[in-house]
Amino acid sequence: MTDVNPVLLDEQLCFSIYSASKKFNHFYQSALAPFGLTYPQYIAMLVLWEKAPLTVHQLGERLELDSGTLTPLLKRLEKQGWVTRVRSQTDERQVLIHLTEMATTKRDEVYSRIGQCQTLLGMSSEEIDSMMTELVTVKQQLDTVSNERLITKEVDTVE
Amino acid sequence: MTDVNPVLLDEQLCFSIYSASKKFNHFYQSALAPFGLTYPQYIAMLVLWEKAPLTVHQLGERLELDSGTLTPLLKRLEKQGWVTRVRSQTDERQVLIHLTEMATTKRDEVYSRIGQCQTLLGMSSEEIDSMMTELVTVKQQLDTVSNERLITKEVDTVE
DNA sequence: TTCCAGTGTATTGTATACAATTAAATTGCC
């Protein structure tokens, strides 16, 4: 009983991250309710505010999302007036995502709103830094493992 | 430039957690592919292996999921032969989730499979403990903030 | 020039998530 099963600990860590992710999602969704943005929509806008236009592919690399997720998300953003989707003249396979005037105008309001809500979290830079460092390690491990096949292939004969 | 914008740091932390959560999800989905279980399905089974039968509500409390998520998930688990859904005799509003014989039989295989894959992550108990402690803090903050209204109500007049 | 491999986006199908509503059943209160 004194030496805890590492399997269960890992599961608890995974569940903690899973749970925290959902809570953060909810936090941002509430904070951004005045603008009608969800968290994934918001981070898409963040990337675009940093540099636009971008192709769907470029945006997907930054957000770690594929076109199956981004295409409908961007259509919703377009319908709500944040972006326009324009097929590239030079390469018709690409779709360029541009910011609308409204998006440019509202940027500082959104930033300010997020700023207000985030201060409520009251986390120190040290805490945040520490967590981020550890998360990088975990994510690298997960990337490494998934690239080592093993999981999806050979071992499949679990019986 | 030397003092980093805390707003952006928080966003990066949120994104790191969001991203790690997706990677973990993928990791478990690959690891559990031989059994055809997704991560949410797996943690539902974990709770049930610990103690069954449970009502949908009880399961939802442990997993922090509501019936809108659990009902279809449990129907899928039922279709795949892991659980049975039986409306309670004593209170017909409740549905009791029972384990099937297959679920009981396969439990150790699933545990063993997860054990094999998790060792590949190679994280020390100290690392895991440290992350979990910090995640608890973050989640508590997020809970506190969301209960303090402020976000969804009064401040709505951002303008 | 024509064909082909590769690229980029969209679509389809499956599985979460969750807010909001509905429906059924139970409990408490008189």
Add this chain to the structure above:
DNA sequence: GGCAATTTAATTGTATACAATACACTGGAA
């Protein structure tokens, strides 16, 4: 006992995620 308030699941609608496929387009090889 009878009815209102509460509880519990299920349903509906919207929004991610992502694998797999389809499709259009480009650039280069033959």
